[in-house]
Amino acid sequence: MTATRPAVLDLLPAELVAEAARLDAEDPLAAHRERFVLPEGVVAYLDGNSLGRPLKATRDRLPGFVEQEWGERLIRSWDERWMARPTELGDLVGRAALGAAPGQTVVADSTTVLLYKLVRAAVTARPDRTVIVADTENFPTDRYVVDAVARETGREVRWISPDPATGVQPEEVAAHVGADTALVLLSHVAYKSAFVADLAGITAVAHDAGALVLWDLSHSAGAVELALDDADVDLAVGCSYKYLNGGPGAPAFAYVASRLHDELVQPIAGWMGHADPFAMGPSYAPAAGVRRLVSGTPPILGMLPLQDMAALVEQVGMPAIRAKSVLLTAYVLRVADEALASHGVTVASPRDPAVRGGHVTLDHPAMQQVVATLWERGVVPDFRHPSGLRAGMSPLSTSFTEVAVALAHVVDCLQPTAP
Numbered sequence: 001m002t003a004t005r006p007a008v009l010d011l012l013p014a015e016l017v018a019e020a021a022r023l024d025a026e027d028p029l030a031a032h033r034e035r036f037v038l039p040e041g042v043v044a045y046l047d048g049n050s051l052g053r054p055l056k057a058t059r060d061r062l063p064g065f066v067e068q069e070w071g072e073r074l075i076r077s078w079d080e081r082w083m084a085r086p087t088e089l090g091d092l093v094g095r096a097a098l099g100a101a102p103g104q105t106v107v108a109d110s111t112t113v114l115l116y117k118l119v120r121a122a123v124t125a126r127p128d129r130t131v132i133v134a135d136t137e138n139f140p141t142d143r144y145v146v147d148a149v150a151r152e153t154g155r156e157v158r159w160i161s162p163d164p165a166t167g168v169q170p171e172e173v174a175a176h177v178g179a180d181t182a183l184v185l186l187s188h189v190a191y192k193s194a195f196v197a198d199l200a201g202i203t204a205v206a207h208d209a210g211a212l213v214l215w216d217l218s219h220s221a222g223a224v225e226l227a228l229d230d231a232d233v234d235l236a237v238g239c240s241y242k243y244l245n246g247g248p249g250a251p252a253f254a255y256v257a258s259r260l261h262d263e264l265v266q267p268i269a270g271w272m273g274h275a276d277p278f279a280m281g282p283s284y285a286p287a288a289g290v291r292r293l294v295s296g297t298p299p300i301l302g303m304l305p306l307q308d309m310a311a312l313v314e315q316v317g318m319p320a321i322r323a324k325s326v327l328l329t330a331y332v333l334r335v336a337d338e339a340l341a342s343h344g345v346t347v348a349s350p351r352d353p354a355v356r357g358g359h360v361t362l363d364h365p366a367m368q369q370v371v372a373t374l375w376e377r378g379v380v381p382d383f384r385h386p387s388g389l390r391a392g393m394s395p396l397s398t399s400f401t402e403v404a405v406a407l408a409h410v411v412d413c414l415q416p417t418a419p
Protein backbone atom coordinates (compact mmCIF):
# COMPACT_ATOMS: atom_id res chain seq x y z
CA MET A 1 0.00 0.00 0.00
CA THR A 2 1.11 3.53 -0.62
CA ALA A 3 1.96 5.49 2.49
CA THR A 4 -0.22 8.55 1.95
CA ARG A 5 -3.67 8.24 3.42
CA PRO A 6 -6.39 9.45 1.02
CA ALA A 7 -8.26 12.35 2.64
CA VAL A 8 -11.59 10.92 1.51
CA LEU A 9 -11.25 8.23 4.20
CA ASP A 10 -12.16 10.93 6.75
CA LEU A 11 -15.73 10.53 5.49
CA LEU A 12 -15.93 7.03 6.98
CA PRO A 13 -16.19 6.33 10.72
CA ALA A 14 -12.63 5.89 12.00
CA GLU A 15 -13.26 2.33 13.19
CA LEU A 16 -14.22 1.24 9.65
CA VAL A 17 -10.95 2.63 8.28
CA ALA A 18 -9.04 0.92 11.07
CA GLU A 19 -10.87 -2.31 10.37
CA ALA A 20 -9.77 -2.18 6.70
CA ALA A 21 -6.17 -1.63 7.78
CA ARG A 22 -6.39 -4.54 10.23
CA LEU A 23 -7.90 -6.87 7.59
CA ASP A 24 -5.13 -5.91 5.16
CA ALA A 25 -2.44 -6.52 7.78
CA GLU A 26 -3.89 -9.95 8.59
CA ASP A 27 -4.60 -10.94 4.97
CA PRO A 28 -2.47 -13.97 4.05
CA LEU A 29 -3.04 -13.20 0.35
CA ALA A 30 -2.18 -9.49 0.53
CA ALA A 31 1.16 -9.84 -1.23
CA HIS A 32 -0.48 -11.20 -4.39
CA ARG A 33 -1.96 -7.77 -5.15
CA GLU A 34 1.47 -6.62 -6.34
CA ARG A 35 1.39 -9.29 -9.04
CA PHE A 36 -1.22 -7.25 -10.93
CA VAL A 37 -0.79 -4.17 -13.10
CA LEU A 38 -1.75 -1.31 -10.73
CA PRO A 39 -1.67 2.07 -12.51
CA GLU A 40 -1.62 5.21 -10.34
CA GLY A 41 -4.72 6.58 -12.04
CA VAL A 42 -6.88 3.75 -10.75
CA VAL A 43 -7.83 4.88 -7.25
CA ALA A 44 -9.94 1.80 -6.51
CA TYR A 45 -11.13 -1.02 -8.75
CA LEU A 46 -14.36 -2.78 -7.86
CA ASP A 47 -15.20 -4.32 -11.20
CA GLY A 48 -13.13 -7.48 -11.05
CA ASN A 49 -16.37 -9.36 -11.65
CA SER A 50 -16.66 -7.82 -15.11
CA LEU A 51 -13.04 -7.53 -16.23
CA GLY A 52 -10.22 -8.66 -13.98
CA ARG A 53 -6.98 -6.68 -13.85
CA PRO A 54 -4.08 -8.01 -15.94
CA LEU A 55 -1.22 -9.83 -14.28
CA LYS A 56 2.27 -8.35 -14.65
CA ALA A 57 3.34 -11.86 -15.69
CA THR A 58 0.98 -11.62 -18.65
CA ARG A 59 2.19 -8.15 -19.58
CA ASP A 60 5.78 -9.32 -19.48
CA ARG A 61 5.17 -12.57 -21.36
CA LEU A 62 3.25 -11.27 -24.37
CA PRO A 63 6.26 -9.82 -26.24
CA GLY A 64 8.11 -13.12 -25.81
CA PHE A 65 5.16 -14.98 -27.25
CA VAL A 66 5.23 -12.74 -30.32
CA GLU A 67 9.01 -13.16 -30.70
CA GLN A 68 9.34 -16.88 -30.14
CA GLU A 69 6.20 -19.01 -30.08
CA TRP A 70 4.68 -17.06 -32.93
CA GLY A 71 7.55 -15.15 -34.58
CA GLU A 72 10.17 -17.89 -34.61
CA ARG A 73 8.33 -21.19 -34.41
CA LEU A 74 5.61 -19.91 -36.73
CA ILE A 75 3.28 -22.61 -38.09
CA ARG A 76 5.33 -25.27 -36.32
CA SER A 77 3.86 -24.08 -33.00
CA TRP A 78 0.53 -25.63 -33.92
CA ASP A 79 2.08 -29.09 -33.72
CA GLU A 80 4.47 -28.24 -30.93
CA ARG A 81 1.91 -26.80 -28.52
CA TRP A 82 -1.13 -24.96 -29.85
CA MET A 83 -3.28 -27.89 -30.98
CA ALA A 84 -3.32 -29.26 -27.46
CA ARG A 85 -3.86 -25.92 -25.75
CA PRO A 86 -7.70 -25.82 -25.61
CA THR A 87 -7.81 -29.04 -23.61
CA GLU A 88 -4.58 -28.52 -21.67
CA LEU A 89 -5.74 -25.11 -20.52
CA GLY A 90 -9.19 -26.58 -19.90
CA ASP A 91 -7.64 -29.15 -17.58
CA LEU A 92 -5.80 -26.40 -15.71
CA VAL A 93 -9.00 -24.35 -15.29
CA GLY A 94 -10.83 -27.50 -14.21
CA ARG A 95 -8.21 -28.32 -11.60
CA ALA A 96 -7.70 -24.79 -10.33
CA ALA A 97 -11.26 -23.52 -10.23
CA LEU A 98 -13.95 -26.07 -11.10
CA GLY A 99 -13.31 -29.25 -9.15
CA ALA A 100 -13.13 -31.12 -12.45
CA ALA A 101 -10.92 -34.11 -13.22
CA PRO A 102 -8.93 -33.85 -16.48
CA GLY A 103 -10.45 -34.44 -19.87
CA GLN A 104 -13.77 -32.69 -19.22
CA THR A 105 -13.02 -28.98 -19.71
CA VAL A 106 -12.15 -27.10 -22.88
CA VAL A 107 -11.35 -23.45 -23.62
CA ALA A 108 -12.91 -22.10 -26.82
CA ASP A 109 -15.27 -19.45 -28.20
CA SER A 110 -17.23 -16.95 -26.11
CA THR A 111 -19.55 -17.93 -23.27
CA THR A 112 -22.51 -17.15 -25.51
CA VAL A 113 -21.33 -19.47 -28.28
CA LEU A 114 -20.48 -22.27 -25.85
CA LEU A 115 -23.89 -21.85 -24.22
CA TYR A 116 -25.52 -22.21 -27.60
CA LYS A 117 -23.53 -25.31 -28.43
CA LEU A 118 -24.28 -26.99 -25.11
CA VAL A 119 -27.97 -26.08 -24.96
CA ARG A 120 -28.40 -27.34 -28.51
CA ALA A 121 -26.41 -30.50 -27.85
CA ALA A 122 -28.38 -31.18 -24.66
CA VAL A 123 -31.83 -30.95 -26.26
CA THR A 124 -30.64 -33.07 -29.18
CA ALA A 125 -29.48 -35.69 -26.68
CA ARG A 126 -32.98 -35.79 -25.13
CA PRO A 127 -35.11 -35.96 -28.30
CA ASP A 128 -38.35 -37.03 -26.61
CA ARG A 129 -38.34 -34.13 -24.16
CA THR A 130 -39.73 -30.77 -25.26
CA VAL A 131 -39.03 -28.36 -22.40
CA ILE A 132 -36.03 -26.29 -21.30
CA VAL A 133 -36.30 -24.87 -17.78
CA ALA A 134 -34.57 -21.52 -17.21
CA ASP A 135 -35.06 -18.48 -14.99
CA THR A 136 -36.00 -14.88 -15.66
CA GLU A 137 -33.23 -13.47 -13.44
CA ASN A 138 -30.44 -15.03 -15.50
CA PHE A 139 -28.03 -12.95 -17.57
CA PRO A 140 -29.56 -11.75 -20.87
CA THR A 141 -27.39 -13.88 -23.15
CA ASP A 142 -28.45 -17.05 -21.32
CA ARG A 143 -32.13 -16.15 -21.70
CA TYR A 144 -31.75 -15.21 -25.35
CA VAL A 145 -29.86 -18.40 -26.20
CA VAL A 146 -32.44 -20.76 -24.62
CA ASP A 147 -35.23 -18.83 -26.32
CA ALA A 148 -33.49 -19.12 -29.69
CA VAL A 149 -32.72 -22.83 -29.32
CA ALA A 150 -36.30 -23.50 -28.23
CA ARG A 151 -37.62 -21.73 -31.32
CA GLU A 152 -35.13 -23.41 -33.62
CA THR A 153 -35.85 -26.92 -32.31
CA GLY A 154 -39.58 -26.66 -31.62
CA ARG A 155 -39.09 -26.75 -27.86
CA GLU A 156 -40.65 -24.61 -25.14
CA VAL A 157 -38.92 -22.66 -22.37
CA ARG A 158 -40.58 -22.99 -18.98
CA TRP A 159 -39.51 -19.95 -16.98
CA ILE A 160 -38.92 -19.86 -13.25
CA SER A 161 -39.42 -16.33 -11.85
CA PRO A 162 -37.38 -16.40 -8.67
CA ASP A 163 -37.37 -13.80 -5.94
CA PRO A 164 -34.20 -11.85 -6.88
CA ALA A 165 -33.31 -11.62 -3.20
CA THR A 166 -33.25 -15.37 -2.66
CA GLY A 167 -32.36 -16.74 -6.09
CA VAL A 168 -33.60 -19.99 -7.60
CA GLN A 169 -34.46 -22.54 -4.92
CA PRO A 170 -34.40 -26.34 -5.39
CA GLU A 171 -38.15 -26.54 -4.64
CA GLU A 172 -38.87 -24.08 -7.46
CA VAL A 173 -36.85 -26.20 -9.85
CA ALA A 174 -38.68 -29.30 -8.62
CA ALA A 175 -41.99 -27.58 -9.38
CA HIS A 176 -40.91 -26.79 -12.95
CA VAL A 177 -39.21 -30.01 -14.13
CA GLY A 178 -40.88 -33.22 -15.19
CA ALA A 179 -40.82 -36.09 -17.65
CA ASP A 180 -40.97 -33.53 -20.47
CA THR A 181 -37.81 -31.64 -19.41
CA ALA A 182 -34.67 -31.98 -21.50
CA LEU A 183 -32.48 -29.39 -19.78
CA VAL A 184 -32.28 -27.03 -16.82
CA LEU A 185 -30.10 -23.94 -17.39
CA LEU A 186 -29.20 -21.74 -14.42
CA SER A 187 -26.45 -19.45 -13.21
CA HIS A 188 -24.63 -20.57 -10.09
CA VAL A 189 -23.98 -17.01 -8.86
CA ALA A 190 -26.65 -14.49 -9.89
CA TYR A 191 -25.10 -11.64 -11.84
CA LYS A 192 -27.20 -8.97 -10.12
CA SER A 193 -27.54 -10.01 -6.48
CA ALA A 194 -24.61 -12.49 -6.23
CA PHE A 195 -27.00 -15.04 -4.74
CA VAL A 196 -25.36 -18.51 -4.82
CA ALA A 197 -27.69 -21.27 -5.97
CA ASP A 198 -27.60 -24.75 -4.43
CA LEU A 199 -25.65 -26.33 -7.27
CA ALA A 200 -25.57 -29.89 -5.93
CA GLY A 201 -29.17 -29.82 -4.67
CA ILE A 202 -30.62 -28.44 -7.89
CA THR A 203 -28.53 -30.80 -10.00
CA ALA A 204 -30.02 -33.72 -8.05
CA VAL A 205 -33.55 -32.35 -8.54
CA ALA A 206 -33.00 -32.08 -12.30
CA HIS A 207 -31.56 -35.59 -12.44
CA ASP A 208 -34.54 -37.00 -10.52
CA ALA A 209 -36.69 -35.77 -13.41
CA GLY A 210 -34.30 -37.28 -15.95
CA ALA A 211 -33.19 -33.85 -17.20
CA LEU A 212 -29.68 -32.65 -17.92
CA VAL A 213 -28.39 -29.58 -16.12
CA LEU A 214 -26.19 -26.79 -17.48
CA TRP A 215 -24.64 -24.34 -15.04
CA ASP A 216 -23.36 -20.93 -16.05
CA LEU A 217 -20.35 -20.29 -13.81
CA SER A 218 -19.42 -16.85 -15.14
CA HIS A 219 -19.63 -15.18 -11.72
CA SER A 220 -18.36 -18.21 -9.81
CA ALA A 221 -15.12 -19.36 -11.40
CA GLY A 222 -12.22 -17.87 -9.48
CA ALA A 223 -14.43 -16.45 -6.71
CA VAL A 224 -16.52 -19.30 -5.29
CA GLU A 225 -15.40 -22.88 -4.71
CA LEU A 226 -16.81 -25.40 -7.16
CA ALA A 227 -16.94 -29.19 -7.12
CA LEU A 228 -18.52 -30.08 -10.44
CA ASP A 229 -17.47 -33.73 -10.41
CA ASP A 230 -18.64 -34.30 -6.85
CA ALA A 231 -21.97 -32.60 -7.54
CA ASP A 232 -22.53 -34.83 -10.58
CA VAL A 233 -22.97 -31.80 -12.84
CA ASP A 234 -23.59 -32.60 -16.51
CA LEU A 235 -22.59 -29.42 -18.30
CA ALA A 236 -21.16 -26.02 -17.42
CA VAL A 237 -19.83 -22.90 -19.11
CA GLY A 238 -18.25 -19.71 -17.83
CA CYS A 239 -16.41 -16.54 -18.68
CA SER A 240 -12.67 -16.32 -18.25
CA TYR A 241 -12.36 -12.53 -18.33
CA LYS A 242 -14.12 -11.98 -14.98
CA TYR A 243 -12.50 -13.52 -11.88
CA LEU A 244 -10.11 -15.49 -14.09
CA ASN A 245 -8.52 -12.32 -15.52
CA GLY A 246 -8.36 -13.66 -19.07
CA GLY A 247 -8.63 -10.19 -20.62
CA PRO A 248 -11.26 -8.56 -22.84
CA GLY A 249 -12.95 -11.14 -25.04
CA ALA A 250 -10.87 -14.01 -23.69
CA PRO A 251 -12.21 -17.41 -24.71
CA ALA A 252 -14.61 -19.06 -22.28
CA PHE A 253 -14.54 -22.55 -20.80
CA ALA A 254 -16.98 -25.43 -21.09
CA TYR A 255 -17.26 -28.55 -18.95
CA VAL A 256 -18.89 -31.76 -20.10
CA ALA A 257 -18.95 -34.72 -17.69
CA SER A 258 -17.06 -37.69 -19.15
CA ARG A 259 -20.13 -39.91 -19.07
CA LEU A 260 -21.79 -37.65 -21.69
CA HIS A 261 -18.93 -37.33 -24.18
CA ASP A 262 -20.09 -39.98 -26.62
CA GLU A 263 -23.69 -38.90 -26.39
CA LEU A 264 -23.34 -35.16 -27.05
CA VAL A 265 -23.22 -33.85 -30.59
CA GLN A 266 -22.57 -30.14 -30.82
CA PRO A 267 -24.17 -28.14 -33.63
CA ILE A 268 -21.16 -26.34 -35.13
CA ALA A 269 -19.34 -29.24 -36.76
CA GLY A 270 -15.97 -27.72 -37.57
CA TRP A 271 -12.69 -29.19 -38.66
CA MET A 272 -10.86 -28.38 -35.42
CA GLY A 273 -13.26 -30.56 -33.44
CA HIS A 274 -12.88 -33.39 -35.93
CA ALA A 275 -11.35 -36.69 -34.85
CA ASP A 276 -8.57 -36.18 -37.40
CA PRO A 277 -8.49 -32.54 -38.58
CA PHE A 278 -5.59 -32.91 -40.99
CA ALA A 279 -7.08 -35.89 -42.78
CA MET A 280 -9.30 -33.19 -44.34
CA GLY A 281 -11.86 -35.93 -44.93
CA PRO A 282 -15.17 -35.72 -46.77
CA SER A 283 -17.37 -35.71 -43.67
CA TYR A 284 -17.42 -34.77 -40.02
CA ALA A 285 -16.54 -37.23 -37.26
CA PRO A 286 -16.31 -35.69 -33.78
CA ALA A 287 -13.08 -35.93 -31.81
CA ALA A 288 -13.07 -38.15 -28.76
CA GLY A 289 -13.75 -36.47 -25.44
CA VAL A 290 -14.42 -32.82 -24.71
CA ARG A 291 -12.26 -31.77 -27.70
CA ARG A 292 -15.38 -32.25 -29.83
CA LEU A 293 -16.71 -28.96 -28.49
CA VAL A 294 -14.07 -27.07 -30.49
CA SER A 295 -15.30 -25.82 -33.89
CA GLY A 296 -12.77 -23.60 -35.66
CA THR A 297 -9.16 -22.57 -35.03
CA PRO A 298 -8.75 -21.85 -31.32
CA PRO A 299 -7.84 -18.28 -30.18
CA ILE A 300 -4.37 -19.10 -28.87
CA LEU A 301 -3.25 -15.52 -28.27
CA GLY A 302 -6.38 -14.87 -26.22
CA MET A 303 -5.61 -17.81 -23.95
CA LEU A 304 -2.30 -16.50 -22.59
CA PRO A 305 -3.64 -14.29 -19.77
CA LEU A 306 -6.06 -17.00 -18.63
CA GLN A 307 -3.19 -19.45 -18.47
CA ASP A 308 -1.24 -17.14 -16.13
CA MET A 309 -4.21 -16.46 -13.85
CA ALA A 310 -5.40 -20.08 -13.72
CA ALA A 311 -1.88 -21.10 -12.69
CA LEU A 312 -1.95 -18.50 -9.90
CA VAL A 313 -5.41 -19.60 -8.74
CA GLU A 314 -4.18 -23.18 -8.61
CA GLN A 315 -1.10 -22.16 -6.63
CA VAL A 316 -3.06 -20.10 -4.07
CA GLY A 317 -6.00 -22.49 -3.93
CA MET A 318 -9.71 -21.72 -4.11
CA PRO A 319 -10.40 -22.23 -0.37
CA ALA A 320 -8.08 -19.32 0.52
CA ILE A 321 -9.43 -17.20 -2.34
CA ARG A 322 -13.03 -17.79 -1.29
CA ALA A 323 -12.17 -17.05 2.35
CA LYS A 324 -10.79 -13.64 1.38
CA SER A 325 -13.73 -13.00 -0.93
CA VAL A 326 -16.15 -13.58 1.96
CA LEU A 327 -14.23 -11.11 4.13
CA LEU A 328 -14.25 -8.52 1.33
CA THR A 329 -18.00 -8.74 0.77
CA ALA A 330 -18.63 -8.79 4.54
CA TYR A 331 -16.61 -5.59 4.82
CA VAL A 332 -18.75 -3.93 2.13
CA LEU A 333 -21.89 -4.93 4.04
CA ARG A 334 -20.49 -3.45 7.25
CA VAL A 335 -19.67 -0.14 5.53
CA ALA A 336 -23.09 -0.18 3.87
CA ASP A 337 -24.81 -0.55 7.23
CA GLU A 338 -22.64 1.87 9.21
CA ALA A 339 -21.88 4.59 6.68
CA LEU A 340 -24.14 4.31 3.62
CA ALA A 341 -27.57 3.32 4.97
CA SER A 342 -27.99 6.79 6.50
CA HIS A 343 -27.63 8.19 2.95
CA GLY A 344 -30.42 5.95 1.67
CA VAL A 345 -28.31 3.09 0.31
CA THR A 346 -29.80 -0.41 0.60
CA VAL A 347 -28.13 -3.79 0.19
CA ALA A 348 -29.46 -6.01 -2.62
CA SER A 349 -27.21 -9.01 -1.96
CA PRO A 350 -27.52 -11.87 0.54
CA ARG A 351 -26.34 -11.25 4.09
CA ASP A 352 -25.63 -14.93 4.70
CA PRO A 353 -22.06 -15.48 3.43
CA ALA A 354 -22.88 -19.10 2.57
CA VAL A 355 -25.16 -17.92 -0.25
CA ARG A 356 -23.28 -14.72 -1.19
CA GLY A 357 -20.89 -14.72 -4.16
CA GLY A 358 -18.00 -12.38 -4.87
CA HIS A 359 -19.87 -9.11 -5.32
CA VAL A 360 -22.31 -6.93 -3.41
CA THR A 361 -24.97 -4.80 -5.03
CA LEU A 362 -25.84 -1.50 -3.36
CA ASP A 363 -29.00 0.29 -4.42
CA HIS A 364 -29.78 3.99 -4.37
CA PRO A 365 -32.08 6.04 -6.64
CA ALA A 366 -29.16 8.30 -7.64
CA MET A 367 -26.68 5.47 -8.20
CA GLN A 368 -26.32 5.93 -11.96
CA GLN A 369 -25.03 9.48 -11.47
CA VAL A 370 -22.91 8.40 -8.51
CA VAL A 371 -21.15 5.72 -10.55
CA ALA A 372 -20.53 8.17 -13.41
CA THR A 373 -18.86 10.56 -10.93
CA LEU A 374 -16.84 7.73 -9.37
CA TRP A 375 -15.46 6.74 -12.79
CA GLU A 376 -14.27 10.31 -13.35
CA ARG A 377 -12.35 10.02 -10.08
CA GLY A 378 -10.70 6.72 -11.00
CA VAL A 379 -12.98 4.76 -8.67
CA VAL A 380 -14.42 1.97 -10.80
CA PRO A 381 -17.34 -0.23 -9.74
CA ASP A 382 -20.09 -0.89 -12.28
CA PHE A 383 -23.68 0.16 -12.56
CA ARG A 384 -26.54 -2.23 -13.15
CA HIS A 385 -29.95 -1.02 -14.12
CA PRO A 386 -32.05 0.37 -12.52
CA SER A 387 -30.23 1.61 -9.41
CA GLY A 388 -27.43 -0.79 -8.46
CA LEU A 389 -23.76 -0.20 -7.83
CA ARG A 390 -22.06 -3.58 -8.13
CA ALA A 391 -18.94 -3.87 -6.03
CA GLY A 392 -17.09 -6.89 -7.44
CA MET A 393 -13.91 -7.56 -5.51
CA SER A 394 -11.41 -9.81 -7.21
CA PRO A 395 -9.84 -11.45 -4.15
CA LEU A 396 -6.22 -11.57 -5.27
CA SER A 397 -6.04 -8.01 -6.62
CA THR A 398 -8.21 -6.06 -4.17
CA SER A 399 -7.23 -4.71 -0.76
CA PHE A 400 -9.63 -3.86 2.03
CA THR A 401 -8.35 -0.28 2.14
CA GLU A 402 -9.04 -0.01 -1.59
CA VAL A 403 -12.66 -0.97 -0.84
CA ALA A 404 -12.79 1.56 2.01
CA VAL A 405 -11.56 4.31 -0.29
CA ALA A 406 -14.12 3.43 -2.96
CA LEU A 407 -17.00 3.46 -0.49
CA ALA A 408 -15.78 6.70 1.09
CA HIS A 409 -16.11 8.23 -2.38
CA VAL A 410 -19.68 6.92 -2.51
CA VAL A 411 -20.38 8.71 0.79
CA ASP A 412 -18.87 11.85 -0.70
CA CYS A 413 -21.09 11.64 -3.79
CA LEU A 414 -24.23 11.17 -1.68
CA GLN A 415 -23.52 13.91 0.85
CA PRO A 416 -25.92 16.82 0.67
CA THR A 417 -24.07 19.61 -1.15
CA ALA A 418 -23.38 22.73 0.88
CA PRO A 419 -26.04 25.43 0.40
Ligand SMILES: *Cc1c(COP(=O)(O)O)cnc(C)c1O
Binds near residue numbers: 139142239
Ligand atom coordinates in the same frame (compact mmCIF):
# COMPACT_ATOMS: atom_id res chain seq x y z
C1 LIG B 1 -20.70 -12.21 -18.25
C2 LIG B 1 -21.69 -13.27 -18.53
C3 LIG B 1 -21.88 -13.77 -19.82
C4 LIG B 1 -21.12 -13.14 -20.97
O1 LIG B 1 -21.12 -13.88 -22.14
P1 LIG B 1 -20.13 -13.45 -23.32
O2 LIG B 1 -20.43 -14.39 -24.40
O3 LIG B 1 -18.75 -13.52 -22.79
O4 LIG B 1 -20.44 -12.03 -23.68
C5 LIG B 1 -22.78 -14.80 -20.01
N1 LIG B 1 -23.49 -15.31 -18.97
C6 LIG B 1 -23.34 -14.84 -17.70
C7 LIG B 1 -24.13 -15.44 -16.58
C8 LIG B 1 -22.45 -13.80 -17.46
O5 LIG B 1 -22.31 -13.32 -16.22
